[in-house]
Each structure stands twice: as structure tokens, then as C-alpha cells.
Amino acid sequence: MxxxxxxxxxxxxxxxxxxxxxxxxxxxxxxxxxxxxxxxxxxxxxxxxxxxxxxxxxxxxxxxxxxxxxxxxxxxxxxxxxxxxxxxxxxxxxxxxxxxxxxxxxxxxxxxxxxxxxxxxxxxxxxxxCSFSFEEALIQDGLEVRHVARGRNVPMYRSSIPLTSAGRFGGGMVVSMRPFRAADAIRAIQVTSRFPAVHGAPVHLGDPVEIGITDLAHADFGDDPIMEAGEIPVFWACGVTPQVAxxxxxxxxxxxxxxxxxxxxxxxxxxxxxx
Amino acid sequence: MxxxxxxxxxxxxxxxxxxxxxxxxxxxxxxxxxxxxxxxxxxxxxxxxxxxxxxxxxxxxxxxxxxxxxxxxxxxxxxxxxxxxxxxxxxxxxxxxxxxxxxxxxxxxxxxxxxxxxxxxxxxxxxxxCSFSFEEALIQDGLEVRHVARGRNVPMYRSSIPLTSAGRFGGGMVVSMRPFRAADAIRAIQVTSRFPAVHGAPVHLGDPVEIGITDLAHADFGDDPIMEAGEIPVFWACGVTPQVAxxxxxxxxxxxxxxxxxxxxxxxxxxxxxx
Missing domain, CATH: 3.40.1640.10 (PSTPO5379-like)
Incomplete structure (x- = not known):
């Protein structure tokens, strides 16, 4: 809706x-x-x-x-x-x-x-x-940000990446995922590294299981991902994390x-x- | 010898x-x-x-x-x-x-x-x-550069990444490979991006077959790689390329x-x- x-x-x-x-x-x-x-x-x-x-x-x-x-x-x-x-x-x-x-x-x-x-x-x-800021930079760089290109919300997942607790707040990091071919993933790391105020560089790439994501096809928040053959999932820290905390x-x-x-x-x- | x-x-x-x-x-x-x-x-x-x-x-x-x-x-x-x-x-x-x-x-x-x-x-x-310059920066950043840590030469491969020909010179790019876990691979991309005069950021990561390397275990130049479970091969352009050209x-x-x-x-x- x-x-x-x-x-x-x-x-x-x-x-x-x-x-x-x-x-x-x-x-x-x-x-x-x-x-x-x-x-x-x-x-x-x-x-x-x-x-x-x-x-x-x-x-x-x-x-x-x-x-x-x-x-x-x-x-x-x-x-x-x-x-x-x-x-x-x-x-x-x-x-x-x-x-x-x-x-x-x-x-x-x-x-x-x-x-x-x-x-x-x-x-x-x-x-x-919010990642919208760096997504704009990625698109201006000529990269395809899949969920934007398809008019969808970014897929987000509860990961096992531990957060540093403070008082009652803690838990696992929520991550957003964008798929890229390898050369574009490298470029995306360069571009997003310039934006530490909006999550900055990715926190993981490749095997989702390494960060506790066992079902990549089904997102915990947002829309499910659309991936193409030869693409690597690249994961960024996500501003939905406070909601989990x-x-x-x-x-x-x-x-x-x-x-x-x-x-x-x-x-x-x-x-x-x-x- | x-x-x-x-x-x-x-x-x-x-x-x-x-x-x-x-x-x-x-x-x-x-x-x-x-x-x-x-x-x-x-x-x-x-x-x-x-x-x-x-x-x-x-x-x-x-x-x-x-x-x-x-x-x-x-x-x-x-x-x-x-x-x-x-x-x-x-x-x-x-x-x-x-x-x-x-x-x-x-x-x-x-x-x-x-x-x-x-x-x-x-x-x-x-x-x-030469990559020695950026390897020094990686090590100073706290990353383990495997072949340096083991006293070996870096593994290098003939890839299918096409070069732009000029006159009689052309062919495929020679790449060097360093294995990292995902988070360290991301950091390595950041660090080496600062050194464009010495090959800069990687040209590929992940599946070696995508760049025409069918036998990662056996290097075309240098020593064979030593990889550990959970590591991703990360590939940089290599200064041995002119010898292939x-x-x-x-x-x-x-x-x-x-x-x-x-x-x-x-x-x-x-x-x-x-x-």
C-alpha cells in the first residue's frame, strides 16, 4: 500500500x-x-x-x-x-x-x-x-542499486553481528543488502567509504551465513531481494538497528x-x- | 634459490x-x-x-x-x-x-x-x-598479508581481464591475489584505494573463474597461495602484466x-x- x-x-x-x-x-x-x-x-x-x-x-x-x-x-x-x-x-x-x-x-x-x-x-x-544518501552517490557513480531500479524497498536482515551494549540497549546489528557484481562491489565500497555519517563502508560481503543470515531470499524488513547470477551480496549496517535495540x-x-x-x-x- | x-x-x-x-x-x-x-x-x-x-x-x-x-x-x-x-x-x-x-x-x-x-x-x-607499497599500508593497518606473513612471494595469475591494446602490446591482465576474510577484504579495498600509483583498489574478488582463473591453487607466477577457511580471494592488477604484453x-x-x-x-x- x-x-x-x-x-x-x-x-x-x-x-x-x-x-x-x-x-x-x-x-x-x-x-x-x-x-x-x-x-x-x-x-x-x-x-x-x-x-x-x-x-x-x-x-x-x-x-x-x-x-x-x-x-x-x-x-x-x-x-x-x-x-x-x-x-x-x-x-x-x-x-x-x-x-x-x-x-x-x-x-x-x-x-x-x-x-x-x-x-x-x-x-x-x-x-x-540513512542509506538513501549513499545510494544516491552509488547511482551518480553509474552503479545499479537494484531495489531502487526496481522501485522496491531495500532488503534488511537481523544479523548476528554483535552490537556493543549500553545499559538496556543491545542485540544484533540490522543490515541492509545490495547485490553487485565483484567489480561493482569494489567500487561501491570505495564510494560508500566516503560517507561515514550514513553507515559508510559495508560490514560484510559474500556468504550470508557468516553473519547469521540463513535465508537470504526472505528479508526480515523491507522487500525480498532480487539477485542475478554472478552477483555478490554486500551488507551495510542499517538504521533500523535502533528498533531492534x-x-x-x-x-x-x-x-x-x-x-x-x-x-x-x-x-x-x-x-x-x-x- | x-x-x-x-x-x-x-x-x-x-x-x-x-x-x-x-x-x-x-x-x-x-x-x-x-x-x-x-x-x-x-x-x-x-x-x-x-x-x-x-x-x-x-x-x-x-x-x-x-x-x-x-x-x-x-x-x-x-x-x-x-x-x-x-x-x-x-x-x-x-x-x-x-x-x-x-x-x-x-x-x-x-x-x-x-x-x-x-x-x-x-x-x-x-x-x-609495485604492490609492496600498498602491502606495507595493509600491514600497518593491522591486516595479515598472508604471503608476507609466511615469507613467500605473492601468487600471481594470468587473467582474462582484457587490456586495452596499443600497437603491438596487449593481452590479458596479470593479477596478484591476497586472501582475506570479508570484513578485512572491505578494509583492504579502502586502504589500497588510497594508492592508485601502485595498482590501487582490487580489480576482482570472489569467484576466480569469472576472471578466467581456473586453478587458483596453482599460481602462474610467484608462489602458490595459502588460503584458510572462510577467506575470500581478492585480486589486484599486477606489475608483471608488462611481461605478458x-x-x-x-x-x-x-x-x-x-x-x-x-x-x-x-x-x-x-x-x-x-x-
Missing amino acids: AAGTRHAATGELCVDRADPAICRAAIRSGAFTGQTAGLAPGFVQGNVIILPASYAGDFLRFAQANPKPCPLLAVGEPGDPMLPGLGADIDIRSDVPRYRVFRDGVAAAGEPTDIGDLWQDDFVTFVIG VEAAKPPIAIAHAPGHMLITDLRNARLAVI | AAGTRHAATGELCVDRADPAICRAAIRSGAFTGQTAGLAPGFVQGNVIILPASYAGDFLRFAQANPKPCPLLAVGEPGDPMLPGLGADIDIRSDVPRYRVFRDGVAAAGEPTDIGDLWQDDFVTFVIG VEAAKPPIAIAHAPGHMLITDLRNARLAVI
């Missing part, structure tokens, strides 16, 4: 989908509730995790200790839904197309499009870099973006490149 | 093997005729190919068109055996431990330690970057270094890093 909504909506919006502020306004108004891939090209999109202040200290240490899956782009002030460091007038209560609400570490049914009624005075917002920490409430439904910021992808 | 000579000789030289000029003096005098791995650490070593001037123009275009296997560090003046751009008093007729002489594209028996008697007034010397071009005479017996220069490896 999300993908259909996205395509219909972007056609129907009749607004400048290249402008991040206009995209956010459409999201805030409820006119757009789909996945954000392809919106505001050139601008950084972020993974979102919102936690009560009593869990925020542990999560901050968790993110600091696990920068590959959890590269922090911004941390909000306790109780303040605005994120001035990421763009003009960003209100995290309304500016994400769809949210997931976790209670005691369990995702509740339904994906609300606004969390104004759930907001608490002690909520702290974390925004984490929330399953472990079991805070009374936590709110995240729905996978693929990201926060669109005013930061430019190009500014994240280290060279 | 070469390896034994090297170890015995470096023990017997009783000179400062860290100093490139002293190493070259030992080589020029004939006191040292072994492989040069481990000599003058921190300094660039080079692959050597010497051709008659009538072939030099084609080869120069060949190298320019194939920079991964043939990254040129220096080109000598026709007839001049000195290479001032690479260090003090370098005489290419005597300063390589062992040479290979090709006649009509066929390597002659024997590996002379001096080519003063073969030198011609029309000879042009080409010095090409000479087989195709069939010049009446061509002189190269014997594999592993490199020219030691006064250039520093660190200066080859692009960032």
Missing part, C-alpha cells in the same frame, strides 16, 4: 518534490503518507527514534558505541519536538510520513501519520543517518519512523562526504 | 637494510641478488621493463591506457640508464638484483644480475608501481626485473597516498 500511495501521491501533490521544505509540508498536512525514496533528491533523509528521557542516556551511549548502524545526525532537546539543526521548522511529531509505536519493546499495530497525541514532555528525538531495552514507549518512511532534512548529501 | 639467497644475504650484508641507497649499493656490487621484499621499508619499489625505442611509444600508450596494472612511476631518456627522478645515482643496468631477458617475446633461460653487456643506446626504461609484442629484446626482485627507489610509500 505504501508504495502505491507514494507513487500516486507524488503524482497528485502537484508540488515541487525536489524541495525538502515543500515535501515536509505535504507530509505534515497528511497529503503525503508514503515512502520517501526519491523525494528531495540531494537532501539527507534520516532514521528516527524517539525515547523517554530516562532511556535517552543509555541510547546515546549505545549510538556512540555503534556508529556504523547508528550514526547520529541530531539529538533533540528533551521535550522539544523541533530539530533546528536539521532544517527549517522541522517538527518531529508530524513531519515523518508514517511512524511505528513500540510499547514495552513490542511494535503496536498500525502506523500513525502523526504522533502529536502521543508526545510526552520527556521525549528525546534521535535522528540517524528497543525490542531489547523494552522502554514503556518508543516511537520510530516506519521503515522507508524517513524524515526529510535540509542537509545536503554532498556535505556528508568526507573527501 | 632466490628466497634462500635473500635471507642469507640480508643476514650477511651487515649493512643498513633500511636505507635504500645502501641496499642499491649492495645490489649493484653483486653482494645481494635476492628478492627485495622487506628491504628499505617505507620506500617505493618498482617493476621494471626496458624496451628498444622503436617499441617505447607503443608501450607508453599501453601503460597510459591500462593504469591499473601499469601505473608509471618513471620513464627514462632513450639510451640513458640513469633514473634521477627515482633517487640518487640509480643505474638501471646494475641496480636490480635479478633480470629477465626476453628475445622475440620469449624469456631466455637464466636471470642475470647485471645487464651492462646487454645495454643498447636506444633502450628506454619504464618503472611501474611483451610476449604479445615480441620485441627483438626486452629486459624486465625477475618477479620479486624489484628496483628500490628513494621515493617514500607514504607520498603515494592520495589522502
